[in-house]
Structure formats: structure tokens, C-alpha cells
Amino acid sequence: MNKKLECCDSNVIHEEIINQVKDKMPKEEILYDLAELFKVFGDSTRIKILWALDASEMCVCDIAALLNMSQSAISHQLRVLKQAKLVKNRKEGKVVYYSLDDDHVRQIFDQGLAHIYEGW
Amino acid sequence: MNKKLECCDSNVIHEEIINQVKDKMPKEEILYDLAELFKVFGDSTRIKILWALDASEMCVCDIAALLNMSQSAISHQLRVLKQAKLVKNRKEGKVVYYSLDDDHVRQIFDQGLAHIYEGW
DNA sequence: TGAACATATGAACAGTTATTCATATATAGA
DNA sequence: TCTATATATGAATAACTGTTCATATGTTCA
DSSP states (O other): OOSOSSSSSSOOSOHHHHHHHHHHSOOHHHHHHHHHHHHHHSSHHHHHHHHHHHHOOEEHHHHHHHHTOOHHHHHHHHHHHHHTTSEEEEEETTEEEEEEOOSSHHHHHHHHHHHHHTTO | OOSOSSSSSSOOSOHHHHHHHHHHSOOHHHHHHHHHHHHHHSSHHHHHHHHHHHHOOEEHHHHHHHHTOOHHHHHHHHHHHHHTTSEEEEEETTEEEEEEOOSSHHHHHHHHHHHHHTTO
16 A cells, blocks of 8 residues: 555556657646646636627726626736736726737637537 | 715726627626636646647556656546546546547647747 | 725635545456 | 456545725826
């Protein structure tokens, strides 16, 4: 019950494949960043915001009204989206307008939708 | 301080835009499913598993060895990936081999990477 | 300057999630 | 049948996350 610290109790089964795959894997850091990016997409509030901004530039209050959520909640999420460099903003007096800051968002959404609709 | 239940304290600023965007938004349910899908991508362990399986079919023990993680942790995550219809498996004796079950994974990854690398 | 308002932000809380641990299931071989 | 082994799974825990609430910041206008 304490024979190997490696993986499961047994030895590796297919050592060649493991080494082969290991060579093809991107650097740990890249994969981490990729997961962090998708984590940002993994919330329906943020998905809605991105979708809305893909249709039109909007101010915080408008987004809150559109999604029927508090101004604070939206503001917090916009900060997350901005840190991920997915949205940008411009200020006009008191009002802050947000818009998409990425060309890939739409394509990522489309691929995601393609998966969801697949086989139905 | 209690004038409107809507969004923030004020009235909606750009009502036309809101209605216009509202019409363009996909159904609530679709956006929820989309977020659920990306949530699955939003974990570096699962990202690594998917990347590995994109390179080669592998059994549970091999994946655990490759990622230097416990068999149990990998098995739990494979279940999540299978529920999301991102991987499939086949049994050969005691050994269960997992492989990708989706054509979009690679493209979603590529778009994600494109975003990460953008502007550097 | 002061009131009104749009937005941002910190703390707190509830809900979620990834891993570990122990154990169950299933299969192969003796 | 008994043992070894590959995988699955339920419970528990620690860490993380989204929203709310209260409040701060910054801008306009009177």
C-alpha cells in the first residue's frame, strides 16, 4: 500500500506513449493561462456581458438593466473581464462605456455553440 | 435610495440600445449551457488531460503518471469531461482507454492561445 | 460648494469545486 | 476461489468564487 509514490499503485503501463505525449505538451505555464482564460468564460453572467458587448458598446448601468442585475455585481464582473483583456472601456463624463477588446471571443463562442448543438 | 428596483439607482440611460441588444441575445438557456461548457475548460488539470488525449488515446493510469497526480483525481476529472461529452472511453480488460470525443476542442484551444499570445 | 448620480471597491457570506482518503467494483490470472 | 490490479465513487475538507451590502471615488450641474 505504499510501494510507489507515482500515480496509482501500479507501474506505468505504456511508458512510450507517456514520453511521446509529454514531448507534445505545451509548457505548464501556457496550459495554466489557458485554463485561467476559460475560467473567465465559465460564468453565465460574464458570458452574457460578452455577448451583449459583442452586439453593442454599453455603459455599466445599461448592462445591469439588460441583465436585471445589480450595478455592483456587473462592475465586479467587468473588472474580471478587463483583467483578462476581453473588454476595454472609455469614460465620458460620469458614464463608463465598455466594449469588446478581442477578436477571438466570437469564434470561441461559435466553437462552443457548435459543440453544444452537436448531435441534436 | 429605494426609487427603482431596476439595476442601479438611476433610470436606464440608453433604452433603445438595451432593447436592441436584448433582441440579439440568444436564449438564456443557451448562454447557460455555453458557460457550463467553458467551466469544464476552466481547470488546468482538465486542460492538461484534454491536451494529452488530443495527442494520444491513454488509459487512466498513464494520464495520472503523465500529470503526476493521483489515480482518483484523474478519474474524477475524466468523469466531468465525459459528462460534458468531451471524451469517450473503451474498456479492454481491466484497462479503460480514454480519447477525445469532440472536433472542436482543438479549435477552441487554438483560439484561446491566440488570445493569450495576442500583443506579446 | 453641495447635491445627484455613475461607477468602483472592500468585506462578508453562501455556494461551488478539486483533491484526498477510504473503499467498492470489475477483471485477469494462479 | 483467492490475489493482484485498474478504475470508479462517496464523503470530507480546504480553497475559491459570485453576489450583496455598505461605502468610496469621481464627475456634472445648480
